[in-house]
Amino acid sequence: MKIALFSDIHANLPALEAFFQDIDQRRPDQIFCLGDLVGYNIWPNEVIQEIRKRGIPTIAGNYDFGIGRATDDCGCAYKTEEEKANGAVSISFTNQLVQSAERQYLRELPKHIRVDLELKDGAPISLLLVHGSPRKINEYLFEDREEASMLRIMEGAQADILCFGHTHKPYHRVLNSGTTTDPHFRHAINIGSVGKPKDGDPRGGYVLLELDEHSDLTQAGSIRVEFVRFAYDVEKAARAVEESILPDAYATALRVGK
Numbered sequence: 001m002k003i004a005l006f007s008d009i010h011a012n013l014p015a016l017e018a019f020f021q022d023i024d025q026r027r028p029d030q031i032f033c034l035g036d037l038v039g040y041n042i043w044p045n046e047v048i049q050e051i052r053k054r055g056i057p058t059i060a061g062n063y064d065f066g067i068g069r070a071t072d073d074c075g076c077a078y079k080t081e082e083e084k085a086n087g088a089v090s091i092s093f094t095n096q097l098v099q100s101a102e103r104q105y106l107r108e109l110p111k112h113i114r115v116d117l118e119l120k121d122g123a124p125i126s127l128l129l130v131h132g133s134p135r136k137i138n139e140y141l142f143e144d145r146e147e148a149s150m151l152r153i154m155e156g157a158q159a160d161i162l163c164f165g166h167t168h169k170p171y172h173r174v175l176n177s178g179t180t181t182d183p184h185f186r187h188a189i190n191i192g193s194v195g196k197p198k199d200g201d202p203r204g205g206y207v208l209l210e211l212d213e214h215s216d217l218t219q220a221g222s223i224r225v226e227f228v229r230f231a232y233d234v235e236k237a238a239r240a241v242e243e244s245i246l247p248d249a250y251a252t253a254l255r256v257g258k
Contacts, residue, residue: 206228
């Protein structure tokens with residue numbers, strides 16, 4: 001079984017269209033979206049409509065949660081006064097753009113999706129899809145989080161495989177919550193961002209997760225994770241920002257992947 005996971009489109013329609021072109025060639029068995037459809041660019045309605053058209057199971061990101069309730073709070077952790085000021089422009093602009101049907105869709109998105117798989121007798125695997133973390137929609141699970149902390153989060157959520165976005169920085173960590181002689185490997189997978197990467201690579205990104213009858217939580221390498229990057233018309237997305245009231249900093253970020 002091949003599962004495609006994508007997240008953090010952030011109203012970047014050219015990136016989403018390129019993602020669909022790439023994924024249509026790979027033909028995964030299932031596709032899930034882990035939220036943050038809107039914010040930071042000019043196409044929130046179009047992005048929502050494309051995902052709805054395909055019937056893709058989707059959870060709410062922190063930005064979706066705020067816009068779905070027409071608030072001026074996206075739950076974003078801005079670090080400087082300039083970032084806060086730019087963020088205020090973005091959420092106000094997005095609230096002006098989003099139409100009523102699209103806002104209702106965002107408001108009704110679930111906070112997580114759990115997929116319980118039994119690929120071999122007596123060995124179920126619980127796949128939990130969240131935006132930030134199982135505890136909070138806007139919690140950042142960075143790659144350098146202490147191993148004990150990450151394990152507590154995953155064990156508390158009963159997640160063998162935890163997939164999430166929000167940081168826009170992809171990674172895969174394999175953690176042993178068992179013992180050396182009786183291992184139980186858990187997988188923490190940040191799936192990156194389709195429309196606003198922050199890892200220095202401006203290409204869009206997503207994950208292909210592959211599971212089969214040989215997938216075994218006692219074997220660290222039996223669950224396969226592929227990080228896919230794809231090119232898209234970054235200049236089109238950046239120029240759209242510059243031709244709107246959005247801060248030019250968001251256009252620069254698209255061009256450099258930051």
